[in-house]
Amino acid sequence: MRFNQEFFLYVYNLLFEKYGDMKWWPAETPFEVVIGAILTQNTSWNNVEKSIENLKKFNLIEPHKIVSSDDSFLKELIKPSGFFNQKVERLKIISKFIIEKCNGDIRYLNNLNTTTARKELLFLKGVGFETADSILLYACDHPIFVIDKYTMRMFKRIGLDWKEKYEIFQKGVMENTPKDLQLYRNYHALIVENSKKHCKIKVDCSGCPLEKICNKNIM
DNA sequence: AGCCAGGCCTGCC
């Protein structure tokens, strides 16, 4: 198997045939994407949903409301998604950034080129590669391929050996796919969906659309 | 009971 454009679109099509258009990211507003991206750091989405529900109860899904809310109150609300001490700090830092540098709307980053916008986000404490790229792709309209634990595991199992380096995986995929916003949005969504069902550490291959090309013994 | 979850930062080396 060669890892060229044909390969990556082949994998996409296998996933698409099973799951279709995932309509990702699951959020009502761009800022909700930002919140979710922080809260889901090393945390299952199931837990994140509870936290976001709590924030919604108090109408806090807006940057200035996050900034002006009491830390201990916010910690209580986002408790279900864990790491609440650092995550409250991170939510406040990025909210402040949005207010001060983005005129209150994260989509301001659409005015910058992708590389510049990415750097701006990566300056922020608590925003690493995956969080930045998720925000660029799903809260804004930057076509960038998000890598996460699921993505690395899946690609490794279907034959790629890129040594678990985020930017190597990202470059490898992006050099071999059309830089298309909708494609990248749905590709990542499909990988997550398929991984949750079939491609976790403990594999469950029955019904997995990638079964033919997967070496389940990896990881 | 213990492992895992849609990372990231810090402090070592």
Next chain:
DNA sequence: GGCAGGCATGGC
């Protein structure tokens, strides 16, 4: 620049 250790809750 690489890498263990810490961060915290909920599901299985």
